């Protein structure tokens with residue numbers, strides 16, 4: 049790990065100004081992913097701006113029109129918040145099913161959004177080539193073991209997947225982030241935060257240097273209460289998703305009035321599946337239709353020998369998530 053300077057601002061303006069001074073500066077919140085990346089020599093910031101002393105940025109506010117969650121709120125606190133557990137179970141479950149209790153006690157919901165891929169060729173370093181790690185160096189994953197990598201959104205330069213759970217649930221419910229930057233405050237839909245790799249896989253989000261995520265805004269929705277985050281992984285806890293689905297439904301009688309479906313684990317970024325949603329909207333619910341929605345969600349996936357099993361698994365994941373949400377309704 050290379051030496052770095054350390055700042056601990058006590059106001060948002062000071063934090064943004066300090067971080068905007070150089071692209072080599074990183075905010076540090078819980079540190080649960082940034083320190084790992086520094087130890088692996090993937091990140092080598094010249095300056096760390098510790099944001100944990102910023103006042104009020106960890107508040108969880110609940111109103112009739114939705115939630116406003118401070119980016120420095122800990123994953124464990126958000127997951128166990130009674131309103132989230134009761135009225136937004138998909139959001140709560142996406143956090144409960146992530147990482148371990150120790151990590152959730154330390155990690156923040158803002159830092160969680162900006163975690164980087166778990167692609168072994170990205171994290172492995174030499175002798176592997178990785179365009180995300182060293183732009184222009186190549187992609188060893190293309191001819192390597194891609195069992196857990198992206199089925200959607202990859203490019204010739206990169207097939208890494210986005211590993212987080214929380215962002216998937218946020219995308220399902222049209223959440224946005226509030227971002228404080230040098231030019232003031234703006235909002236960005238979580239669905240538009242992450243970028244597909246294209247030719248520049250090292251540019252992972254639409255954020256600019258110095259941009260600080262201050263709050264996560266989740267609008268109230270009739271689909272939020274009967275919702276679930278269904279995560280399938282190699283073991284039942286402390287593992288990243290092979291496939292996952294965030295689903296929420298609003299049902300009247302047998303008829304699906306509204307539905308939200310987002311896919312995790314399988315894309316270069318979290319994916320909203322509107323074609324699958326449209327298949328179910330205004331239709332009487334059936335398991336057969338749920339499976340069709342799963343099949344629709346996986347249209348266009350690109351597979352290889354190692355990862356083809358995740359298509360039927362993903363279809364089942366979507367269908368089972370819809371079943372769970374419908375039962376909750």
Ligand SMILES: Cc1cc2nc3c(=O)[nH]c(=O)nc-3n(C[C@H](O)[C@H](O)[C@H](O)COP(=O)(O)OP(=O)(O)OC[C@H]3O[C@@H](n4cnc5c(N)ncnc54)[C@H](O)[C@@H]3O)c2cc1C
Nearest residue numbers: 075077078079080081082146147156158159160212213261
């Ligand atoms: C062993 C292990 C298993 C894990 N399993 C899972 C899992 O199953 N599912 C899952 O979703 N996650 C998983 N994670 C990831 C974990 O949830 C993240 O490490 C954590 O949420 C990051 O939060 P943090 O506050 O520690 O971020 P930090 O490490 O402090 O920061 C992460 C990044 O975000 C930036 N940043 C932090 N806060 C802000 C902000 N407010 N504005 C702008 N930039 C900011 C930092 O500069 C840094 O680049 C796992 C991690 C580990 C180590």
